[in-house]
């Protein structure tokens with residue numbers, strides 16, 4: 001009892017201390033990281049480019065709304081948060097922000113009136129923005145963006161999250177140091193580190209969260225940085241470490257994915273689509289090379305060696321050898337695989353090719369609904385139909401992305417490099433929740449895949465959520 005009272009007294013004292021700190025320690029605005037001349041003018045086009053690097057448009061534009069006028073719904077674990085108007089309108093936008101106030105919004109998540117911004121605004125990452133980019137952004141928003149009057153829907157989170165002062169304690173626990181990165185002497189790597197850790201805010205989605213819901217690491221030196229996270233139920237796959245699929249991609253594959261959202265392995269989906277559509281496709285070729293160099297250096301510094309390329313498929317081998325006769329199709333149908341070059345025909349492909357009348361529901365549904373585009377080898381067609389074998393979305397710890405894709409289909413965004421958009425139909429009308437679960441479970445164990453089974457309840461939950469959201473629109 002005495003120990004209990006002591007702990008209780010301790011906690012009360014601690015609480016009072018924190019409260020006093022919140023009330024009496026003045027809010028800090030991080031000053032400029034570099035002293036640029038007061039009348040420094042950013043180079044022509046630098047502002048818009050910095051906006052693309054940091055992807056301000058994706059969040060600050062409502063579905064179908066005027067760019068930067070705010071009102072986009074952001075689902076967070078605390079509730080729905082609406083982005084605000086960042087056009088230079090004096091009443092409803094940021095027209096009255098001084099440079100220092102603007103910098104504080106980016107570095108410290110502090111609004112002009114001193115209120116704390118919810119971390120849905122990625123200031124945890126923007127703390128690394130260079131002063132040149134801050135100046136360029138300020139000039140862009142003040143001088144190049146047209147003011148739009150729009151107060152939009154207001155964020156109203158339930159108590160206690162409605163109390164913005166509480167965010168201050170979160171910041172103390174969760175934010176890293178502000179400031180630019182140290183130089184390694186490798187200019188390409190350094191630029192990549194800046195882009196990924198700073199404006200690109202890749203870690204906001206691709207890093208796991210720690211106990212206080214902060215990003216578990218902000219730099220390459222932190223072991224958890226970019227080790228995979230979750231957004232809106234979907235897995236944002238690890239970009240480093242043994243489970244990262246991109247470690248099996250070539251540098252060109254990775255660059256192509258970032259620039260166009262599609263390569264020979266995967267198609268971009270979910271929240272990442274917006275990143276490609278609104279931000280990455282506008283990165284200069286040099287900046288994309290820098291991002292790729294940095295991500296590959298991260299992968300190479302891991303203890304596990306980069307795995308070899310996956311075995312080639314029958315179809316690819318045929319293409320490479322030329323003609324269909326060179327590789328005996330007799331190889332198909334054996335569980336142990338044929339001897340076609342270096343490649344084995346695995347069990348899945350054999351089952352799908354044989355298409356026995358008694359085959360299980362999962363593979364049958366695949367043949368009936370998916371095979372026409374993704375094929376028995378699960379390797380689709382380069383840059384058109386993504387590979388399902390080894391695909392991150394298929395194997396993700398959270399099956400939400402896979403379920404959503406089967407139910408609602410998917411559409412690759414149009415980019416300047418690949419202007420035609422490609423659509424996969426949705427199967428919500430054709431397949432029951434049980435069938436989707438069977439199909440997804442099959443996919444997650446087909447070919448070289450190995451992920452947990454999906455239950456009917458998982459599918460029902462995603463279907464219900466989509467219907468609720470559609471009804472709320």
Ligand code: HEC
Nearest residue numbers: 054055056059082083084086105111116117118120121122
């Ligand atoms: C991942 C989404 C996201 C991105 C990317 C983002 N913002 Fe925000 N931003 C928000 C949200 C959400 C709010 C409102 C938060 C709140 O109400 O607490 C916000 C608030 C702000 C505010 C405060 C405005 C005010 O007075 O209400 C400014 C300024 C701002 N953002 C500027 C930017 C700039 C400049 C960029 C690009 C460099 C950017 N934001 C990128 C989500 C984002």
Ligand code: HEC
Nearest residue numbers: 200202205235236237245246266267268269270271272392
């Ligand atoms: C708003 C959240 C978000 C941000 C920010 C984000 N990503 Fe993603 N990313 C995702 C999600 C979700 C996926 C999985 C969906 C998919 O595969 O298309 C993904 C997938 C990827 C993939 C494919 C990985 C694989 O295994 O198939 C790559 C590569 C990638 N992101 C790189 C980046 C880089 C580089 C940045 C920063 C410039 C970034 N992402 C920023 C959410 C995000």
Ligand code: HEC
Nearest residue numbers: 266267268269369370373384386393410411412422423424
């Ligand atoms: C008409 C052709 C077509 C059919 C049929 C089809 N797909 Fe797709 N699928 C595509 C295209 C095109 C994409 C790329 C779109 C995207 O990722 O946004 C895709 C993407 C996917 C992805 C996401 C891959 C990634 O890298 O993000 C999965 C998973 C998938 N399909 C599974 C299936 C399943 C399961 C079925 C059967 C129920 C199916 N597809 C039927 C054309 C098709």
